[in-house]
Amino acid sequence: MITGTAITKTFRQRGGVLGHREVPALRGVDFAIERGGAVCFIGESGCGKTTLGRIIAGLETCDSGEIVIDGTPMSGLSPRRRRPYFRRVQMIHQDPYSALNPTRTIHQTLRAPLALRARQTGRPKPWIDARAEELLALVGIDPGYVLPRYPHQLSGGMRQRVVIARALTMDPEALVADEAVSMIDVSLRLGILALLRRLREQLGVGVLFITHDIATARYIGDESELYVLYRGQVVEHGPTETVINEPVHPYTQSLLSATPVLHGLERPGPDRIVPTEALDERHGDAGCLFARRCPLATERCERDRPVLGHDPAYPTTQRHACFHPRRRQVIPLAAGA
Amino acid sequence: MERHLTAPGVRIRGLTVVYNTPSGELPAVSGVDLTLAPGTITGVVGESGSGKSTLALSMLNAVQPPGRISAGSVEIDGLGDVVRLRGEELRRTRGRKVGYVFQAAQNSLNPLKTIGAQLLDLGRSHDVGDLRALVRDARELLGRMGMDGARVLDSRQHELSGGMRQRVGIMFALVLDARVVVLDEPTTALDMITQATILRIIREVHDERALTTLVITHDVGAVAEVADDLAVMYGGRVVEHGPVAEVLGAPEHPYTRGLIRAIPRLSGDLGLARALPGRPPTLGTLPAAGCVFRERCESSLDLCRTAEPVPAARAGRTVACHLPGPHAVPVKRKEYA
Ligand SMILES: Nc1ncnc2c1ncn2[C@@H]1O[C@H](COP(=O)(O)OP(=O)(O)O)[C@@H](O)[C@H]1O
Ligand SMILES: Nc1ncnc2c1ncn2[C@@H]1O[C@H](COP(=O)(O)OP(=O)(O)O)[C@@H](O)[C@H]1O
Ligand code: SF4
Ligand SMILES: [Mg+2]
Ligand SMILES: [Mg+2]
Numbered sequence: 001m002i003t004g005t006a007i008t009k010t011f012r013q014r015g016g017v018l019g020h021r022e023v024p025a026l027r028g029v030d031f032a033i034e035r036g037g038a039v040c041f042i043g044e045s046g047c048g049k050t051t052l053g054r055i056i057a058g059l060e061t062c063d064s065g066e067i068v069i070d071g072t073p074m075s076g077l078s079p080r081r082r083r084p085y086f087r088r089v090q091m092i093h094q095d096p097y098s099a100l101n102p103t104r105t106i107h108q109t110l111r112a113p114l115a116l117r118a119r120q121t122g123r124p125k126p127w128i129d130a131r132a133e134e135l136l137a138l139v140g141i142d143p144g145y146v147l148p149r150y151p152h153q154l155s156g157g158m159r160q161r162v163v164i165a166r167a168l169t170m171d172p173e174a175l176v177a178d179e180a181v182s183m184i185d186v187s188l189r190l191g192i193l194a195l196l197r198r199l200r201e202q203l204g205v206g207v208l209f210i211t212h213d214i215a216t217a218r219y220i221g222d223e224s225e226l227y228v229l230y231r232g233q234v235v236e237h238g239p240t241e242t243v244i245n246e247p248v249h250p251y252t253q254s255l256l257s258a259t260p261v262l263h264g265l266e267r268p269g270p271d272r273i274v275p276t277e278a279l280d281e282r283h284g285d286a287g288c289l290f291a292r293r294c295p296l297a298t299e300r301c302e303r304d305r306p307v308l309g310h311d312p313a314y315p316t317t318q319r320h321a322c323f324h325p326r327r328r329q330v331i332p333l334a335a336g337a
Numbered sequence: 338m339e340r341h342l343t344a345p346g347v348r349i350r351g352l353t354v355v356y357n358t359p360s361g362e363l364p365a366v367s368g369v370d371l372t373l374a375p376g377t378i379t380g381v382v383g384e385s386g387s388g389k390s391t392l393a394l395s396m397l398n399a400v401q402p403p404g405r406i407s408a409g410s411v412e413i414d415g416l417g418d419v420v421r422l423r424g425e426e427l428r429r430t431r432g433r434k435v436g437y438v439f440q441a442a443q444n445s446l447n448p449l450k451t452i453g454a455q456l457l458d459l460g461r462s463h464d465v466g467d468l469r470a471l472v473r474d475a476r477e478l479l480g481r482m483g484m485d486g487a488r489v490l491d492s493r494q495h496e497l498s499g500g501m502r503q504r505v506g507i508m509f510a511l512v513l514d515a516r517v518v519v520l521d522e523p524t525t526a527l528d529m530i531t532q533a534t535i536l537r538i539i540r541e542v543h544d545e546r547a548l549t550t551l552v553i554t555h556d557v558g559a560v561a562e563v564a565d566d567l568a569v570m571y572g573g574r575v576v577e578h579g580p581v582a583e584v585l586g587a588p589e590h591p592y593t594r595g596l597i598r599a600i601p602r603l604s605g606d607l608g609l610a611r612a613l614p615g616r617p618p619t620l621g622t623l624p625a626a627g628c629v630f631r632e633r634c635e636s637s638l639d640l641c642r643t644a645e646p647v648p649a650a651r652a653g654r655t656v657a658c659h660l661p662g663p664h665a666v667p668v669k670r671k672e673y674a
């Protein structure tokens with residue numbers, strides 16, 4: 001189990017004439033990934049998704065807050081002692097093209113981490129190649145075909161499967177999949193999503209799935225949780241199907257409304273809203289972070305910051321950070337219905 | 338309806354484009370007939386490698402070696418056959434008569450010059466008399482796409498995010514007031530809200546200026562809302578072409594059906610969605626005879642191995658498939674309920 005508590009991270013950026021400016025990428029984010037569980041983080045670009053993924057994978061440190069892996073808080077450990085913990089969290093990047101070394105065959109790519117793994121666990125040499133074949137079969141590709149080939153000889157979908165197989169060489173407890181299907185042909189995305197689902201079920205691997213395409217989050221398997229991130233704050237959190245079908249935060253509703261309607265098959269949800277203004281990081285920090293773009297914002301929203309929780313006056317399954325929660329049917333309906 | 342009087346029609350006939358490869362010249366686009374009705378937006382969809390970008394380049398007679406247009410014509414009202422244009426005449430056509438954003442346009446800006454300087458270069462090379470008006474138009478277009486136009490014109494490529502660059506590309510395609518506009522993957526890799534904003538603007542500008550527009554994408558969702566017509570490409574052929582809601586609602590070609598079933602969706606039964614089996618073809622792996630899709634087709638006949646299906650009119654559209662239509666096992670609406 002991996003948990004994060006009150007994770008914050010602020011970047012200092014060089015801002016031309018304005019000198020330096022501070023960009024709060026994460027403003028106190030809490031989450032928990034159970035063994036074999038799945039949590040999805042969604043939001044526009046620039047909302048802090050990648051930063052969070054990198055912190056969970058140990059590729060970046062947080063300014064404050066705590067990451068706990070299997071009961072061990074990371075803050076108390078030296079970077080060297082942290083390493084074996086973070087090895088249990090493997091990151092899968094968006095771009096399967098640049099993730100693999102173009103000068104190495106897939107066999108060479110898998111052999112190196114497996115040799116390390118064999119030393120760590122005292123396994124004999126022949127285990128290495130057997131395991132490489134086993135992992136490729138597990139991710140759904142023919143080892144005989146793939147092993148001798150170079151990355152450029154494989155399709156995008158196959159390459160992403162190889163990247164996943166490489167992540168599995170470390171026997172991870174969790175995978176951080178950052179936009180892992182965004183660069184793959186739409187026709188092949190469900191195949192990769194089904195694979196992640198299978199890894200959860202068969203190996204008990206936890207998945208942290210980061211995406212800007214909310215529809216893909218539905219395919220990550222049962223009992224997944226959805227976190228909606230806006231400018232570094234979680235603004236809605238609950239079971240994936242609940243948040244998609246009965247979203248209460250206007251930002252979640254904007255995101256869902258932006259998903260295209262497949263005319264002929266679907267018609268727009270009756271409450272669909274059009275987001276007004278593009279995200280601008282220079283928007284002020286007073287009040288609700290979404291107030292500047294929110295069609296429902298009131299004076300109170302401009303002044304106070306809503307915190308993630310429940311509203312006793314409007315009971316919901318999910319938690320949200322909005323003063324005016326209301327369920328809205330924004331996702332498409334079947335054309336005939 | 339006035340726009341229908343002024344927007345130009347485009348007729349592509351028998352278009353074949355070949356690339357020179359180690360195994361000789363192989364066709365990436367094969368004998369394509371495609372009519373873009375004046376004043377419509379046509380979406381061209383298909384997996385990577387299906388020939389979409391090659392088709393887009395042909396619309397400007399801009400196929401580069403090792404490729405060449407080996408047969409066919411691209412007739413544009415008021416311009417004639419673009420395939421026959423040469424030299425100065427061709428140069429003036431590109432941008433001024435046919436606006437375009439090529440795939441990966443986000444990386445095609447000059448890194449050393451500001452966007453504004455590049456805009457002036459473009460204006461001068463097309464003998465635009467009133468450069469001030471050009472800058473004003475550019476600022477206005479950028480403003481509508483949610484950006485601070487003046488600031489963007491003062492920026493260099495590296496100061497803009499991927500989404501901003503993509504919008505700058507679209508501005509360049511529209512600013513010279515071309516009447517035919519070709520957009521190759523204009524929203525790929527953008528988040529949903531940015532995509533929705535860009536698509537809305539494409540539609541608005543298209544309507545205001547009486548354009549005939551071609552939008553190319555591997556993601557059906559990205560054109561489902563914006564396009565009037567949909568052309569589905571596979572292995573260098575247009576396999577189905579018709580009104581968007583009809584093609585999506587009741588696809589005739591087995592490839593179209595598979596493509597639609599593979600889209601991750603916000604509503605509908607998760608179990609019925611699945612990735613398209615098999616791999617998209619490459620130039621070298623296309624079958625030499627019969628239907629190009631037969632190896633991945635779930636309903637192929639003996640005939641499909643020997644004879645290539647000829648595009649024929651049926652069910653209010655054009656379909657290239659040997660199966661008798663309307664298809665015996667139509668996609669049940671229920672699948673998407
Ligand atoms: N290394 C960095 N240096 C400075 N700013 C950064 C850095 N990484 C991310 N940021 C900023 O932090 C914010 C969140 O970025 P990111 O985590 O990449 O968001 P997302 O993955 O949701 O698009 C953005 O404003 C981004 O510009
Ligand atoms: N410069 C080139 N040299 C050789 N083959 C090419 C070249 N450009 C494209 N192709 C091949 O032509 C086919 C169609 O490519 P393209 O038009 O880019 O398809 P799409 O845009 O649908 O992905 C692909 O098989 C691709 O590999
Ligand atoms: S708190 Fe106010 S501004 Fe923020 S999302 Fe809710 S209604 Fe909109
Ligand atoms: Mg990111
Ligand atoms: Mg292309």
